[in-house]
Amino acid sequence: QQQVKQSPQSLIVQKGGISIINCAYENTAFDYFPWYQQFPGKGPALLIAIRPDVSEKKEGRFTISFNKSAKQFSLHIMDSQPGDSATYFCAASGGSNDYKLSFGAGTTVTVRA
Amino acid sequence: NAGVMQNPRHLVRRRGQEARLRCSPMKGHSHVYWYRQLPEEGLKFMVYLQKENIIDESGMPKERFSAEFPKEGPSILRIQQVVRGDSAAYFCASSPTSGPTDTQYFGPGTRLTVL
Numbered sequence: 369q370q371q372v373k374q375s376p377q378s379l380i381v382q383k384g385g386i387s388i389i390n391c392a393y394e395n396t397a398f399d400y401f402p403w404y405q406q407f408p409g410k411g412p413a414l415l416i417a418i419r420p421d422v423s424e425k426k427e428g429r430f431t432i433s434f435n436k437s438a439k440q441f442s443l444h445i446m447d448s449q450p451g452d453s454a455t456y457f458c459a460a461s462g463g464s465n466d467y468k469l470s471f472g473a474g475t476t477v478t479v480r481a
Numbered sequence: 482n483a484g485v486m487q488n489p490r491h492l493v494r495r496r497g498q499e500a501r502l503r504c505s506p507m508k509g510h511s512h513v514y515w516y517r518q519l520p521e522e523g524l525k526f527m528v529y530l531q532k533e534n535i536i537d538e539s540g541m542p543k544e545r546f547s548a549e550f551p552k553e554g555p556s557i558l559r560i561q562q563v564v565r566g567d568s569a570a571y572f573c574a575s576s577p578t579s580g581p582t583d584t585q586y587f588g589p590g591t592r593l594t595v596l
Contacts (some may be wrong), residue, residue, distance in 0.1 A: 471523030
């Protein structure tokens with residue numbers, strides 16, 4: 369079964385707008401939540417990651433919000449740019465197999481100029 | 482510092498043939514992970530290897546699939562007697578250790594098409 373559920377499947381945003389992607393998990397052993405960005409024909413690249421001891425982490429225009437009690441986390445892309453057009457994957461790992469990343473299904477973001 | 486290298490980038494096989502996918506980790510990385518990405522899906526963990534050892538192959542199909550990471554040379558993912566359902570993108574990642582904070586760096590992937 370899919371351990372990390374991601375939505376929406378795709379979204380379109382105007383340049384300068386905010387993109388929001390949501391993920392939910394069930395496994396309470398998860399304690400590491402990275403987001404990966406993937407461009408067509410390329411491998412996923414780590415964008416930003418968070419641990420449950422903080423509720424928010426910001427790096428430039430990218431912010432992760434984390435809600436431990438709801439077992440949800442989200443990625444916000446502020447001031448979206450055409451170069452942000454890509455597929456974004458949330459992931460989670462933790463417990464005895466903390467090397468094993470469980471990925472969401474991905475969100476394709478299109479930023480219109 | 483070169484990133485994770487994978488070859489070939491694209492591989493076409495007919496049903497019943499063998500597919501061999503290669504992965505060279507980043508310099509200084511001794512931990513290798515293979516993931517499979519089916520169309521419209523996220524990546525699924527297949528196997529975790531260290532030099533000469535398979536640590537966790539819980540995500541790998543029991544039949545036809547095997548992986549190795551020899552003392553010298555790249556890691557190899559081998560698929561015997563390929564079937565159409567094996568068509569996917571196969572990604573390799575590497576990390577310097579396997580700690581919970583260690584980033585896994587992904588290669589560009591091998592896109593396997595089975596005719």
